[in-house]
Amino acid sequence: MSGERQQRPSRPQRSRPAPRKQGPRRPPPYEDPARRVAFEVLRAVRERDAYANLVLPDLLRQRKLSGRDASLATELAYGTCRAQGLLDEIIGANVDRPVSKVDGVVLDCLRLGAYQLLRTRIPEHAAVDSMVNMARLEAGSPVAGFVNAVLRKVSEKDEAAWVDELAPDPEKDAIGNLALRTAHPRWVARSFAEALGDKGAELKAALEADDTRPEVHLVARPGEISADELAAITGGDVAPYSPYGVHLPAGAGDPADSEPIREKLAAVQDEGSQLCAVALTKVPVEGSDERWLDLCAGPGGKAALLGALAGISGATVDAVEQAPHRARLVEQATAGLPVTVHVGDGRESGLEPGFDRILVDAPCSGLGSLRRRPESRWRRKPSDVADLTKLQGQLLTAALELARPGGVVAYVVCSPHLAETEGVVAEVARRAKAEIVDAREFFPGVPLLGDGPYVQLWPHRHGTDAMFFAALRVR
Numbered sequence: 001m002s003g004e005r006q007q008r009p010s011r012p013q014r015s016r017p018a019p020r021k022q023g024p025r026r027p028p029p030y031e032d033p034a035r036r037v038a039f040e041v042l043r044a045v046r047e048r049d050a051y052a053n054l055v056l057p058d059l060l061r062q063r064k065l066s067g068r069d070a071s072l073a074t075e076l077a078y079g080t081c082r083a084q085g086l087l088d089e090i091i092g093a094n095v096d097r098p099v100s101k102v103d104g105v106v107l108d109c110l111r112l113g114a115y116q117l118l119r120t121r122i123p124e125h126a127a128v129d130s131m132v133n134m135a136r137l138e139a140g141s142p143v144a145g146f147v148n149a150v151l152r153k154v155s156e157k158d159e160a161a162w163v164d165e166l167a168p169d170p171e172k173d174a175i176g177n178l179a180l181r182t183a184h185p186r187w188v189a190r191s192f193a194e195a196l197g198d199k200g201a202e203l204k205a206a207l208e209a210d211d212t213r214p215e216v217h218l219v220a221r222p223g224e225i226s227a228d229e230l231a232a233i234t235g236g237d238v239a240p241y242s243p244y245g246v247h248l249p250a251g252a253g254d255p256a257d258s259e260p261i262r263e264k265l266a267a268v269q270d271e272g273s274q275l276c277a278v279a280l281t282k283v284p285v286e287g288s289d290e291r292w293l294d295l296c297a298g299p300g301g302k303a304a305l306l307g308a309l310a311g312i313s314g315a316t317v318d319a320v321e322q323a324p325h326r327a328r329l330v331e332q333a334t335a336g337l338p339v340t341v342h343v344g345d346g347r348e349s350g351l352e353p354g355f356d357r358i359l360v361d362a363p364c365s366g367l368g369s370l371r372r373r374p375e376s377r378w379r380r381k382p383s384d385v386a387d388l389t390k391l392q393g394q395l396l397t398a399a400l401e402l403a404r405p406g407g408v409v410a411y412v413v414c415s416p417h418l419a420e421t422e423g424v425v426a427e428v429a430r431r432a433k434a435e436i437v438d439a440r441e442f443f444p445g446v447p448l449l450g451d452g453p454y455v456q457l458w459p460h461r462h463g464t465d466a467m468f469f470a471a472l473r474v475r
């Protein structure tokens, strides 16, 4: 145990016996398996920079958790990761040192406890006692006393009261206030506001939608199964906009277990991603329409949808991916489809130019899919965006060089950040003298697409990830 953990800055005022160094051991307190799994997810995210949505399913399988235990573990792990910055503000108001100085394991217990107290209906005694037990098991009795004292203080107010106390004055800093209220870093909230061109009601709706757990969307592989059939088999609903989409109900279990996914007739894919891949195939091109390219293909979600559509229309797809392990995932996702996978840098693919349609689904900050990556909003930094825009511009430039005159290039990012979206497209199109086509008509039936020429989807408007789509035609 570190000396740090033994300090008790906000220890309760009652006296306690000093911890015994030797002697009979206290029987281990009861631990419930759901909270143990959630705790281990938090620890993996903090210590190893792990992705919660990769660690959690493995742990659920290893510990054989299902049903209510699995749901509770998921809610606690993802919810705590998502709300981390908000929870840290509140914890910080109840300890006498910066949160960054609190021992990591102790902080995990405090975050998990604060989340239960503030954002679930778990009774106070269960929330506090479970985390006190966890702290005792992990770090010893003195630390358990500290965790108990801090969580008791956190429990004195509800989330709204803490936010009222800690958030900036909304009159002076509306974005900062909304950011804390919806558990977003301020810079992310500001980037949403800039993309929406709005700092009021719609920003609140956007941030609130981004702070809720998303539905799982499936894509029915064209030519193999219809969305109606897939919905009937999985118990889901046909998606409102994508002709291939199905939305699964909350708590539908692990989609990987469903037969259409095991049989590769369907896959998990956000409806916004489906719409972007389909939109590329709808942009009119004159002349040949046989050679399609996906320049950033891993792990292969859009390549598989494009491959299935290409198979129906008699086209073929080349799919480039720089990371070998992700290229293997593209191969698996597109097996049996007219797709050829290449491992390489899309900026220098060596492929013969003359493509009719090209997708550049560029590496991006992922600010548009924060709902699906619970810890990501607290890990990303504004400086990431600057690094990414350079690569995005280079990939789009390379794509325009690989397309034939009259061919189309779709530039897609899962981010609404203006530097990654309009900034990249306007600059590259100007230099390459490419025509920016109004993309809205390639999203038929999708409402609230603004003034064009770009399409920006939003969770609060469309129930999709915040995908950006631009269509460019090579002159």
Ligand SMILES: C[S@@+](CC[C@H](N)C(=O)[O-])C[C@H]1O[C@@H](n2cnc3c(N)ncnc32)[C@H](O)[C@@H]1O
Binding pocket: 273, 295, 296, 297, 298, 299, 300, 301, 302, 303, 320, 321, 322, 323, 326, 344, 345, 346, 347, 361, 362, 363, 364
């Ligand atoms: C946003 S993801 C693409 C998602 C994919 N289209 C799908 O739907 O599954 C971007 C991908 O680009 C890859 N990538 C990054 N830099 C690249 C480069 N220079 N050339 C090709 N691929 C690159 C990343 O490894 C990542 O797999």
